[in-house]
Amino acid sequence: MSKSLTFLLMDAPYEQSRTTTAFRLISAALERGISVRVFAYEGAVSLPVTQQKPHANALHGRSLEEEAHPTPQAWVSALLEAAKEKGITLDWVNCGLCVDERGATEVVAGVRRGSPADFWKMATETANTVVIPTR
Amino acid sequence: MRVLQVVQSAYRATLEEQDDTVLWFTRAIRGAGAAADVLLAGTAVSYAVRGQSAAGLRIGTWRQLHPPAIETEITKLLESGARVVALTEDLAERGIAKEAMLPGIESLGRKSLGGLFAQYDRVWTW
Numbered sequence: 001m002s003k004s005l006t007f008l009l010m011d012a013p014y015e016q017s018r019t020t021t022a023f024r025l026i027s028a029a030l031e032r033g034i035s036v037r038v039f040a041y042e043g044a045v046s047l048p049v050t051q052q053k054p055h056a057n058a059l060h061g062r063s064l065e066e067e068a069h070p071t072p073q074a075w076v077s078a079l080l081e082a083a084k085e086k087g088i089t090l091d092w093v094n095c096g097l098c099v100d101e102r103g104a105t106e107v108v109a110g111v112r113r114g115s116p117a118d119f120w121k122m123a124t125e126t127a128n129t130v131v132i133p134t135r
Numbered sequence: 136m137r138v139l140q141v142v143q144s145a146y147r148a149t150l151e152e153q154d155d156t157v158l159w160f161t162r163a164i165r166g167a168g169a170a171a172d173v174l175l176a177g178t179a180v181s182y183a184v185r186g187q188s189a190a191g192l193r194i195g196t197w198r199q200l201h202p203p204a205i206e207t208e209i210t211k212l213l214e215s216g217a218r219v220v221a222l223t224e225d226l227a228e229r230g231i232a233k234e235a236m237l238p239g240i241e242s243l244g245r246k247s248l249g250g251l252f253a254q255y256d257r258v259w260t261w
Binding site: 015 | 147149152154194196197
């Protein structure tokens with residue numbers, strides 16, 4: 001089996017430290033040349049939504065440009081870009097029913113729609129699977 | 136109206152938000168005139184520790200310019216006149232000694248919570 005991992009993510013953006021941890025793990029895998037497949041389930045389908053907008057922060061005393069506010073959609077794009085630079089695969093699948101429930105239809109380029117059957121296929125085709133559920 | 140903000144969950148989305156959202160909210164309502172203080176409990180007592188840094192986050196090709204600065208958030212709350220209290224038992228469970236804590240944060244035992252709550256018109260648990 002090729003060097004590849006599957007991640008299932010479940011937390012919505014801006015809710016848990018688990019999201020940052022998941023992104024760091026995926027990033028570390030890509031840095032090591034390991035292809036990654038992501039199945040975003042429930043709230044996690046909102047991670048790549050393009051309507052996320054950075055903002056200024058008066059309490060931080062920084063303008064929009066200075067604040068450089070992170071958005072998970074930018075993180076997804078950065079991971080896809082890193083995979084491309086490495087010549088490996090990052091396949092990000094958003095659960096279609098979860099997308100419909102949340103209206104999370106506008107997503108960054110490179111994210112596709114799928115179903116639990118896609119997750120099962122990912123799990124059977126990769127060396128291991130990490131499930132990071134909501135608590 | 137005096138308000139006590141009970142913060143029980145630490146590091147919740149702090150990297151994305153570049154702060155703790157409840158501490159941020161507390162500063163914001165204080166700016167709007169609220170007499171709001173903070174009780175750190177549970178995992179949030181970790182916010183009392185000096186010298187924390189979340190710098191250096193990289194995700195793919197993305198680099199974070201401004202990590203959350205919890206120490207600054209707490210310091211600014213204290214500077215604005217807010218009282219910041221941490222629960223003694225929760226500090227002890229995590230091995231957080233007084234010397235490791237930011238100056239100005241009080242520690243208070245669980246048995247004293249009733250008396251603390253009685254000083255406020257509202258107690259909001261987050």
